[in-house]
Amino acid sequence: MAQCVTAFKSMLQARLLEEKLASLYRAGGRIVGGVYIGKGQEAFSAGLAVHLEKGKDVYGPLIRDQAGRLAFGEPLLDTFRTYLGVITGPMRGRDGNVHRGRPREGMPAMISHLGSLLSVVNGMLFARRLQGRLGDSVGATSLGEGGTSTGAFHEALNQAAIEKLPVIIAIANNQFSYSTPNSRQFACGDLLDRARGYGVQGYAVDGTDLTACVSVFSEAVKRARAGGGPQLVVGSLLRLSGHGEHDDSSYIPDQVKSSPLGQDCLPYAESQLKASDLITDEEVRKWKDEFLMEIDAALAQASKEPTPDPFRENWRALSTAGLVEGQFEA
Amino acid sequence: MSMTYLEAIREAQYEALRTHPSVFLYGQDIAAFGGAFKATKNLSKEFPGRVFDAPISEDAMVGLAVGAAIEGARPIIEMQFADFSTCGFNQIVNQAATLYWRTNTSCPITIRLPSGGTAGSGPFHSQSMESLYAHYPGLVILTPATVEDAYWMLLDAVELDDPVIFCEHKFLYYHLKADQIGERTLPIGKARIVRPGRHATVVTYSAMVHESIRAAEELQKDGYQIEVVDLRSVKPMDTDTILASVARTGRILCVGEAFPWGGVTAEVIARVSSEAFHLLDAPPMRLNAKDTPIPYHPNLWKSHRPTSSSIGDALRRLLRY
């Protein structure tokens, strides 16, 4: 499956990129604020995004979706420019780290409030349908299992179901919401109940298994494109990092880490794809070298670019210049 | 042909739907039923496929509007009552209000809030939310007091590329009538002097404009000429018109129906105190509702919010100083 190879490359690139971000964080000084990575969740993230087409589909990534972002086609530079807060990036130093996107290009920029992005994706699809240009495009977004406890998520899932919107919702059940274990997060036996409760098609998948993820999302995206309404996919996995780089995740018990949930999806995908003769050792080495060079080049580029200047900032929260108090010209 | 404030809101939505193909309406019970107050009566028939019933999900309603705006739509969201907009608060103040600033993507959505008290409506169907939303950067807050303003300002709201909180007052829905809707007069952001005077200024907005005019008429009998300024939009706030009026009268009372802690009236008084202290002949005053939830029984409700008589009393104190 060609898509598995594409997804694998995004996983590998994301892993290397996030290692770079984590080391910049540890070194201190250059990255303002925290670093939030998706180690262990790359297969689930990229497994969805490889099925999306930039320019046609909507993708609303969340906190652990670096791999999905790369698979969708977010430029590497957007990551560094946003983390470094330079004005050339999409957020221009006004927001940082994972809170980035290009809404008009089908990639809304998440706000921190968990659960609140799904209804925005719904609205993008809703408007396209109203304007007669939805075609067979779809929207996709993701959320952790903790985020599914929000009212916003439930309202939006129900809304998507009522409107039969072609939206794919990827729930990464990584067993912990920050430090909170699932036993304190929900009492239903299975997160797929969330789908059943709203009349939505649900799927369960081993989130550490790339080929399984690619194939489940392939089915979900196909059904959404064909008019089957919202599709909710729950992946079981573990985050192999802290919530952010400030967090040592010591609350995750060793027996969970050593369970199948704790399998690292990246080497597993590599061995799977090699066993199927889809990739070779040499290719993987070559990709690694290429990615590392690209990452270094992007970091070097972003590092040269200007950081925001409070004296040049227009301090304007409204697009209508004439309505900004104290500022009456554009 | 006379038109009520409520009919003006319906007509403005009709006009918005007619002239802007990108407008759609989304709210609870607004399609075939025409809305809890009938502000969208017949619009779903007149514009098939553009007026949608929403589930009781204020958060998702606003989220959907923001997404639609990203794609070039200009949604009008009806909250069934302003009070319920608290359930969509996060999407309003964090999603809609930050979109332009964070991503350079404009967010032309209009959220209609049937606001303010009417007798017997109680704590959860009477609230005035303008101060709450005005606190957040990235929102425009409109508070029309007249039939014409209800009409033109709603159309202005739809045409603005920014999120607008449109606070329409339920008390004015049926009582307030105009013979006809004239031409657009003032732009958004400009206050209106509804009654000129020289002894004191009342700065107010929405339904309190009418209570204040009645109070001014009472005081007229004692020879006082009270200037009444209708803010029209509380954000942006037309500080120039307020200060110019204070320059003429030397005394200011600011009246609002919202709760007393902080808010629009406090903002007006703060601006006047810091920018026109030297113009004041008396300490600036403000009058708001009481600091309790809004009571159900009319006896209590009438004392809870400012009325022409409590405004008149406040003005006499201000004039006596």
Ligand SMILES: Cc1ncc(C[n+]2csc(CCOP(=O)(O)OP(=O)(O)O)c2C)c(N)n1
């Ligand atoms: C509405 C809301 N409440 C609290 C937070 C703070 N917060 C950020 S991430 C997080 C944990 C999220 O857990 P989960 O959704 O399972 O995703 P994960 O971090 O495990 O990927 C919390 C509580 C938030 N961002 N949003």
